[in-house]
Amino acid sequence: MEKNQILAEVQEIFREVLDNEEIVLANETNADDIEEWDSLTHIQLIVAIEKHFKIKFTSLEILSWKNVGEMIDCIKSKI
Amino acid sequence: MLFTSYRFLLFFTSLFVLYWIFGRKSVKVQNGLLLVFSYLFYGIAEWRMLPLLIVATIVFYWLGIKIDKSNNIHSRKIFTHIGVLLGIGVLLYFKYFNFFIESFAYFFDTIGIHTNIHTFNILMPLGVSYFTFKLISYVLEVERWKMEATKNFVDFAVYVSFFPTIMAGPIDRPNKFIPQLQSPRVFSIESGIDGGQQIIWGLFKKVLIADNLSPIIDGVWENMSNYSGSTLVFALFLYTIQMYADFSGYSDMAIGVSKLLGIRIAKNFNYPFFATNIKEFWQRWHISLTGWLTDYVFTPLHIRFRDLGNFGMILAIIINMVLVGMWHGANWTYAVFGLYQGLLFIPIILKGKMHKKQKLQTTILGLPKFVDICKMFGVVCLYAIGIILFRAENLGQSWEMIRGICNLSIFSLPQILTHKVQWLLSVFFILVITEWYNRDREYAIQPLSYSLKSIIPYILIDYILLFFVIFKGNVGANSFIYFQF
Amino acid sequence: MWAQIHLFIFSFDMKRFLIYAFIIVVPILTGIGIVNYVVDPAHVLNKQMQRFIADGIGQGYSITNLINQDERIFKRNVAEVYSKDTIDYLILGPSQIMTITSPVDSITVLNLGVSACRIQDYLAFYEICKEYGIHYVNVLVAIDPSLFNEEFVDVRWKSNSQYYYRFKNRKDEIKIVDDFEKLFSVSYFQEAIKSLQSSEPQMEPCYTKETENINSTYDCFGSLTYGETYREMAQSKTDSLASNELHGSFANYNSLSMSTQKDFELLFDSLRITGANIYIVESPYHPMLYDRLMESKGFCQAVEYIEQFAVTNNIRLCGTYNPSDAGLKNESFYDGAHMKKEIANEFLFRRVFHNNQDMINNFESALRE
Known part of the structure; x- marks a missing residue:
């Protein structure tokens, strides 16, 4: 799967979990840019992403992403 | 030295004058002064524990560099674990050792076994709950690639011993604090x-x-x-x-x-x-402590329990709050206090309101x-x-x-x-x-x-x-x- | 370097900040300093009252109405009167022994006890006696177990701080910081304001030949006789004070301060060198307070330490903290810690004189009078 495709699907997951249809994600986006995205919703997003892509992240991976781009790279490496 | 004493006024005024006269444009002088005055401050309060503070600083400085230099995830993890265990160990020993002994003795007593366990005369280092947390968060942030290990020992030592916060917090994060030391501070009105x-x-x-x-x-x-x-x-x-x-x-x-x-x-x-609600309360009260525990206890636990849904979150919150309680002291009252606070989160979690702003x-x-x-x-x-x-x-x-x-x-x-x-x-x-x-x-x-x-x-x-x-x-x-x- | 200071002060931002800081801090500190110096409720900054008191003592008068006086400075003034004299018994320690006085005319007893006597006070008074050339044959060191409680902070010893620092061979310059703190002390300022607001006429210390007066009275050897309120307190009030007080001095008392123990050892090393006979005195507590004190970890540890110390160092230990061991009841006390004057004196001197039958006979005939 291409990174753009992954980005689009992740954006959809964000919109659904955070209940905000106006969210737009780019590679540089991080938690400071999106109001609803904090340490708690982060986990909910992870659970949804893992379910959607049928993958499993390690704790260290989850804690080390600095932005959406790094998250996408990680997803790509697991699909 | 209390902030509300004339001695502190004298202490701080001398630092202020030296810092801004001789420290203008010189990072070395500014940070050096901060370090000297911080050790002086700690020494005046408790000179016997100053060696512990310095040794701990040296050890963790070394660990940070080791983590950064490691080639693979495995050795990064090992050095981090050493750091975390050391930090927790120091805290447990100085703060909770007697508590464990007394609790064991009490427990054995109640089931009829008489023990002759004596508690030790352990002197608790001032600020131990604060600086051990700073040290632990340092190795964890380096491990998680959130910051590079500090090559400059003085910078790192200032972070650990910074006198305004050494005795009673706030507990600073290394990635927010240390970068400030890397360029000269300019005085602004x-x-x-x-x-x-x-x-x-x-x-x-x-x-x-x-x-x-x-x-x-x-x-x-x-x-x-x-x-x-x-x-x-x-x-x-x-x-x-x-x-x-x-x-x-x-x-x-x-x-x-x-x-x-x-x-x-x-x-x-x-x-x-x-x-x-109580969740907001804890985001507004003693933020540096609850934030620390959220990032290093609650979040990892929550990640581990993420497939258990609400139950997972409740379990993580309760463990987190019990630790918040116990951080305050070696007493069952603090543990039960933490448990009580954790239980108060349950209605919020079940209603799905945890992340509502x-x-x-x-x-x-x-x-x-x-x-x-x-x-x-x-x-x-x-x-x-x-x-x-x-x-x-x-x-x-x-x-x-x-x-x-x-x-x-x-x-x-x-x-x-x-x-x-x-x-x-x-x-x-x-x-x-x-x-x-x-x-x-x-x-x-x-x-x-x-x-x-x-x-x-x-x-x-x-x-x-x-x-x-x-x-x-x-x-x-x-x-x-x-x-x- | 002058260029740097020039740059520092005249950088625009710093200049404005210094003005800001000055406008706030200087007038307030000045105001506090002026009020403290002018009103001087405890007469510590202005020495006239101290001279007046010292003169009275020198003439053999007792002093009463010492309400706002600094106890430490007063006792220092008393000691000064006896410069170069030889005293039979020197008394050091906390308020429990402040009522001790000479049992018979032929014996001189100099009472340098002060309330909440901290280790610094003991050492300061040792140094004061040394400096004034006072020679003492016996020294009775009364110790309250709260002495070793690090959590109990009392800074009144600072009135004689230069003597403490001299004992410890530290520079006298530290005294300057202490004096500064007193002149600009906020708590002293509050006392000054309170004394200005009080509508009662200011009670000034005065000479008297009477031992018992409305207010506390000190005789010319420093021995205290309580004022009316305490002497005539109802037993029920005494008992209620005793059952309610868990002295702040025993709060959070879980271990013995190591630095105090060190100074404690130094004190006795120095006393030994003087060649005086040393006694450690334990003053009993009111039975109701004693029961509660027995539950304090620090209290029990301290008692053990003190008694062990006396044994190890071959120092005579007289007295006990336990009132029933001393045969005392609720009625023997003014409050939780202080024995009534006659009882305190009898309690102490019987135990000090126990070997000396002559003294006991003299003592008993004096008591009968």
Whole structure:
């Protein structure tokens, strides 16, 4: 799967979990840019992403992403 | 050395002069001065534990570099684990060792086995709960690629021992603090006056409100049987006020002092009494501690339990809050306090409201809606109930207080409603109103602009606050709650 | 370097900040300093009252109405009167022994006890006696177990701080900081304001030949006789004070301060060198307070330490903290810690004189008078 495709699907997951249809994600986006995205919703997003892509992240991976781009790279490496 | 002493004024003034005269444009001089004065500050308080602080700093400095230089994830993990275990080990040994021994002995006693275990005379290093947390967070942030290990030992040592925060926090994060040391700080009138205002505000809260309430509340706790249920309940609320005024006041002074040195440290309080549920409360109270535990205990646990849904979150929260409680001291009262606070989260979690952000609407006068005021009061009540555990010397005393409250004497006027308590409450009421209207500022009397014209009213306010402090402040009181941690 | 200071002060931002800081701090400190110096409720900054008191003592008068006086300075003034003299018994320690006085005319007893006597006070008074050339044949060191409680902070010893620092061979310059703190002390300021607001006529210390007066009275050897309120206190009030007090001095008392123990050892090393006979005195508590004190970890540890110390160092131990061991009841006390004057004196001197039958006979005939 291409990174753009992954980005689009992740954006959809964000919109659904955070209940905000106006969210737009780019590679540089991080938690400071999106109001609803904090340490708690982060986990909910992870659970949804893992379910959607049928993958499993390690704790260290989850804690080390600095932005959406790094998250996408990680997803790509697991699909 | 307390911030509220002339000795500290002398100490800080000398640092301030040297720092800004000789330190202009020189990072080495500024950081060197900070380190020398920080070790001096710690040494004056507890010179016997200074070696521990220095050794711990050296060890963790080395660990950070080792983690960064490691080629693979495995060795990064090992060095991090060593760091975390060492940090926790030091904390457990100095703070909790006797507690474990006593608890074991008590347990064996109750099942009939008599032990001859003696507790050791362990001297608890001042600030151990604070600097071990700083060290642990350093290795974890380096491991998680959130920052590079600091190559400069002086910078790192300043981070660990920074005198405004070494004794009682706020607990700074390395990735926010250390970068500030890497370029010279330039003096600006904004941070100068901002710092000064915050110091005066903190001084006012601590010396006028907290230190005056302290002996009154101590009197009630030491002689519970002499007071009616209503008095005991009233004392719980007063203690909540005392804790807030004391600790947020001290934090304000620490933050203000740091600003005068051109350094921004972590925020510790964000108007906790304006929280409308217990989750918000803990995001506004002792933020540097709860934030630390959230990032390093709750979040990893929550990640591990993520497939267990709400139950996973509840379990993670309870463990987290029990640790929040136990961080305060080696006593079962703190553990039960933490458990109680954790259980209070359950309704919020089940309703799915954990991540909802508070959005308060205001009425015409700019005050919150009545419903929200009730919620705020409710949260304060829930916290005040927790004081029954938090302030007690042991569970037995908590039980004694509960018995003292749960009887008919609760339907009477509190006995300690003296003239002094009345005006203290009035002052506190005005403080709350001021904080409400200025809740978008870091602290209630933060100036909005620093031009000559705008500062004058603030100086007048300072005079009023300081007059209160020198005429009515309790300067004899030495019991600062958070020093013993 | 002058260029740097020039740059520092005249950088625009710093200049404005210094003005800001000055406008706030200087007037307030000055105000506090002026009020403290002018009003001087405890007469510590202005020495006239101290001279007046010292003169009275030198003439053999007792002094009463010492309400706002600094106890430490007063006792220092008393000691000065006996410079180069030889005293039979020197008394050091906390308020429990402040009422001790000479049992018979032929014996001189100099009482340098002060309330909440901290280890610094003991050492300061040792140094004061040394400096004034006072020779003492016996020294009775009364010790309260709260002495070793690090959590109990009392700074009144600072009135004689230069003597403490001299004992410890530290520079006298530290005294300057202490004096500064007193002149600008906020708590002293509050006392000054209170004394200005009080509508009662200021009670000034005065000479008297009477031992018992309305207010506390000290005789010319420093021995205290309580004022009316205490002497005539109802037993029920005494008992209620005893059952309610858990002295702030025993709060959070879980271990013995190591630095105090060190100074404690130094004190006795120095006393030994003087060649005086040393006694450690334990003053009993009111039975109701004693029961509660027995539950304090620090209290029990301290008692053990003190008694062990006396044994190890071959120092005579007289007295006990336990009132029933001393045969005392609730009625023997003014409050939780202080024995009534006659009882305290009898309690002490019987135990000090126990080997000396002559003294006991003299003592008993004096008591009968």
